[in-house]
Amino acid sequence: MPSSPREKKTRLILDVAIKLFSQKGYAATTMDDVAKTAGISKGLSYFYFKNKEDLYMAVTKKAFDELKGVFREIFKQKGRNGLEMLTDLASSYISFAHSNSMYNDAILNFMGIMQQYTQEENHGQIHPLILESEHFKKLLDIHHDCGKLGIQMVSQGIKDGSIRPELQPEVTFYTVWSMIIGYERLTGPVAYEDKDIKIHLDNWKPGFIKLLQDMLKGTIQAQKPQVVQASLF
Amino acid sequence: MPSSPREKKTRLILDVAIKLFSQKGYAATTMDDVAKTAGISKGLSYFYFKNKEDLYMAVTKKAFDELKGVFREIFKQKGRNGLEMLTDLASSYISFAHSNSMYNDAILNFMGIMQQYTQEENHGQIHPLILESEHFKKLLDIHHDCGKLGIQMVSQGIKDGSIRPELQPEVTFYTVWSMIIGYERLTGPVAYEDKDIKIHLDNWKPGFIKLLQDMLKGTIQAQKPQVVQASLF
DNA sequence: ATAATTTATTGACCGCTGTTTAATATATTT
DNA sequence: AAATATATTAAACAGCGGTCAATAAATTAT
Numbered sequence: 275m276p277s278s279p280r281e282k283k284t285r286l287i288l289d290v291a292i293k294l295f296s297q298k299g300y301a302a303t304t305m306d307d308v309a310k311t312a313g314i315s316k317g318l319s320y321f322y323f324k325n326k327e328d329l330y331m332a333v334t335k336k337a338f339d340e341l342k343g344v345f346r347e348i349f350k351q352k353g354r355n356g357l358e359m360l361t362d363l364a365s366s367y368i369s370f371a372h373s374n375s376m377y378n379d380a381i382l383n384f385m386g387i388m389q390q391y392t393q394e395e396n397h398g399q400i401h402p403l404i405l406e407s408e409h410f411k412k413l414l415d416i417h418h419d420c421g422k423l424g425i426q427m428v429s430q431g432i433k434d435g436s437i438r439p440e441l442q443p444e445v446t447f448y449t450v451w452s453m454i455i456g457y458e459r460l461t462g463p464v465a466y467e468d469k470d471i472k473i474h475l476d477n478w479k480p481g482f483i484k485l486l487q488d489m490l491k492g493t494i495q496a497q498k499p500q501v502v503q504a505s506l507f
Numbered sequence: 508m509p510s511s512p513r514e515k516k517t518r519l520i521l522d523v524a525i526k527l528f529s530q531k532g533y534a535a536t537t538m539d540d541v542a543k544t545a546g547i548s549k550g551l552s553y554f555y556f557k558n559k560e561d562l563y564m565a566v567t568k569k570a571f572d573e574l575k576g577v578f579r580e581i582f583k584q585k586g587r588n589g590l591e592m593l594t595d596l597a598s599s600y601i602s603f604a605h606s607n608s609m610y611n612d613a614i615l616n617f618m619g620i621m622q623q624y625t626q627e628e629n630h631g632q633i634h635p636l637i638l639e640s641e642h643f644k645k646l647l648d649i650h651h652d653c654g655k656l657g658i659q660m661v662s663q664g665i666k667d668g669s670i671r672p673e674l675q676p677e678v679t680f681y682t683v684w685s686m687i688i689g690y691e692r693l694t695g696p697v698a699y700e701d702k703d704i705k706i707h708l709d710n711w712k713p714g715f716i717k718l719l720q721d722m723l724k725g726t727i728q729a730q731k732p733q734v735v736q737a738s739l740f
Numbered sequence: 741a742t743a744a745t746t747t748a749t750t751g752a753c754c755g756c757t758g759t760t761t762a763a764t765a766t767a768t769t770t
Numbered sequence: 771a772a773a774t775a776t777a778t779t780a781a782a783c784a785g786c787g788g789t790c791a792a793t794a795a796a797t798t799a800t
Contacts, residue, residue, distance in 0.1 A: 280747090299632040304786060315750050317789080326787065375629060379619070385692045386612070396608060399532040445714035448693060452715070453682065456689030459618045460681060481678035482685070489722035513776090537757060548779045550760085559758065746797070754789075759782105766777065 284322050287312050291329050292336065296376040300330060300383075327401060331409035334384050337377035338416040344370055345423040356431015357490055360447075363427065364454050364486055368479065371458045378458055384413055385455070424451060431490065438492030450486065457482055517555050520545050524562050525569065529609040533563055533616075560634060564642035567617050570610035571649040577603055578656040589664015590723055593680075596660065597687050597719055601712065604691045611691055617646055618688070657684060664723065671725030683719065690715055 277285075290312040294303040305326055309316040323329040348362050371378035387404060390396040404410055424447040431437030437446070461478065510518075523545040527536040538559055542549040556562040581595050604611035620637060623629040637643055657680040664670030670679070694711065 283748090299629075302632065302634075305788085306786075316787090317751070318749055320788065321748070375626070382619070382692065386615070389692065389694070393608070396532075399535065401534075441718075442714060445711055446718065448711060449686070449690075449715050449718045452689030452693050453686045454689065455692055456685030456687065457682075459615065459622065459688055459692075460685050461622070478678055478681060481675060482682050485674075485679065485682045485722055488725060489718055492721060516777090538759085539757075549758090550780075551778055553759065554777070742800085744797100744799070746795105748793100748795070750791105750793080752790090752792105754787105756787090757785095759784085761782085762780100764777100764779075766775105768773100768775070770771100770773070 280322075283314075287314075287319060287322055287329070288332055288336070291333055292376070295330075295333060295380075296374075299376075300379070324407065325403050327404050328407045328409065330380065330383075331404065331407045331413065334380040335409045335413055335416070337374075337380045338384075338413055338420070340374075340377065341367075341370065341381065342416055342420055342423075345420050349423050349427060355434040355436035356427050356429070357436035357487060359427040359430065360424075360437075360450055360490060361483060361487060363424070364450070364457075364483060365479075367454050368457065368461070382455070382459070384417070388414070388417070421447070421451075424448075428490075437490045441490075441492070446490070450490070453482075453486060516547075520547075520552060520555055520562070521565055521569070524566055525609070528563075528566060528613075529607075532609075533612070557640065558636055560637050561640045561642065563613065563616075564637065564640045564646065566609075567613040568642045568646055568649070570607075570613045571617075571646055571653070573607075573610065574600075574603065574614065575649055575653055575656075578653050582656050582660060588667040588669035589660050589662070590669035590720060592660040593657075593664065593670075593683055593723060594716060594720055596657070597683070597690075597716060598712075600687050601690065601694075615688070615692070617650070621647070621650070654680070654684075657681075661723075670723045674723075674725075679723070683723070686715075686719060 287308065291303070291308055294307055294311060297303075305319055306316050308329070309319045312319070319329075323332065344366050345363070348359050348366060351359075354362075387400060387410075390400050391405075425443045428437060428441070428443040428447045428450075432439050432441065432443065520541065524536070524541055527540055527544060530536075531540075538552055539549050541562070542552045545552070552562075556565065577599050578596070581592050581599060584592075587595075620633060620643075623633050624638075658676045661670060661674070661676040661680045661683075665672050665674065665676065
């Protein structure tokens with residue numbers, strides 16, 4: 275890791291951006307702000323990053339790098355079946371999103387852009403500079419890598435019998451992923467008291483995880499989970 | 508419905524905003540744009556709406572009104588069990604979001620704001636003018652109404668035996684709601700071709716719905732669904 | 741070593757856009 | 771008809787993203 279002076283300064287700006295976005299949010303953070311905090315002129319920021327969105331995409335890439343790390347960490351641990359992996363994934367993502375809500379926002383934002391990107395009719399709504407961003411292209415790949423890892427977890431679960439066999443791994447994973455993403459969007463707002471119906475959702479998570487597991491185990495309780503790797507212990 | 512001249516002009520601006528936001532997106536639509544298209548001066552827009560975000564909140568309220576309509580429509584139909592209602596809800600929301608992606612964006616955006624709103628540490632990140640917006644307060648209520656209707660659907664399903672009885676309606680509904688919200692965020696991006704793993708998700712929806720139903724029916728297949736109301740036909 | 745060229749860096753400036761405001765016209769009430 | 775409240779406008783303001791010409795620093799070539 276030689277880390278050229280150029281890379282160093284890029285990182286400096288990036289770190290400042292991460293800090294400020296976390297503190298004040300993306301919209302409320304100005305480019306003057308970033309430059310000032312980094313101790314450089316505003317113009318120089320635009321030498322290292324094409325524009326504000328490009329900087330945000332760089333931050334988003336950082337977020338996805340960490341997310342992919344979570345996926346890989348879970349996947350590489352031995353002695354656990356697919357169901358346990360996916361349970362862990364849900365749990366870990368929730369922790370991840372809570373400990374770093376700015377990263378979560380960035381990920382969700384990117385998914386929104388991707389959605390428009392894949393819908394012809396709304397293609398033009400995306401700021402053209404985003405699509406040119408090098409980071410954006412990389413992000414498409416990283417996102418896809420996460421998907422592949424998740425699908426492999428489901429496949430693993432089907433093999434080891436912890437997940438019911440008739441499911442299609444791709445469909446199943448993305449359904450699980452939907453749940454997780456959606457949970458994060460709702461997890462705060464739902465804790466809203468009411469007179470008519472008592473909503474006790476301070477601890478919604480266990481019920482959520484339970485439902486997720488039941489969905490994966492399925493209606494047929496026939497086959498017993500057989501751990502593929504007893505391994506190591 | 509007297510519809511005073513003031514209400515009329517408010518509606519006019521709102522309709523123009525809906526049209527422009529749908530065409531160009533919220534960010535790319537300027538207030539000059541809105542005013543010009545509505546045939547009024549820009550300053551007048553600020554007489555009817557506090558600011559741009561307030562206008563967006565008004566648009567978001569329209570979106571939630573329609574959404575609540577979907578919830579109520581499904582709930583009031585007789586002769587259907589809870590599971591069918593929730594299945595229909597998922598299906599209808601997906602259609603709703605596809606036919607009007609701007610409304611979907613507005614709803615998702617609002618959920619993001621709510622999330623920050625309920626997290627003390629990020630409270631300050633919300634633009635203070637949003638919280639002052641009359642529409643924002645109303646939105647909190649409408650969102651809650653939707654939640655109540657959804658919870659009642661689950662309760663109904665437990666009563667009529669179409670949903671497994673040990674579930675907590677609140678937790679279950681919000682888990683279902685998470686799935687739906689998450690699905691919409693992912694539904695485009697996922698259709699991404701790959702060499703290693705073939706992902707055929709052009710028609711992910713049926714699998715998604717199937718998993719949702721299985722989750723609700725649960726592992727115990729014992730009791731047969733008994734339709735509560737045969738009614739009317 | 742020195743010239744030439746590429747890479748960093750600055751600060752001033754531009755234009756757009758959300759927002760405000762003073763002035764004014766129109767409608768409503770007294 | 772006066773007084774008051776409601777609409778409406780045009781101009782101006784301020785902040786921010788983004789650009790650019792000038793220049794300094796570093797690197798390469800001669």
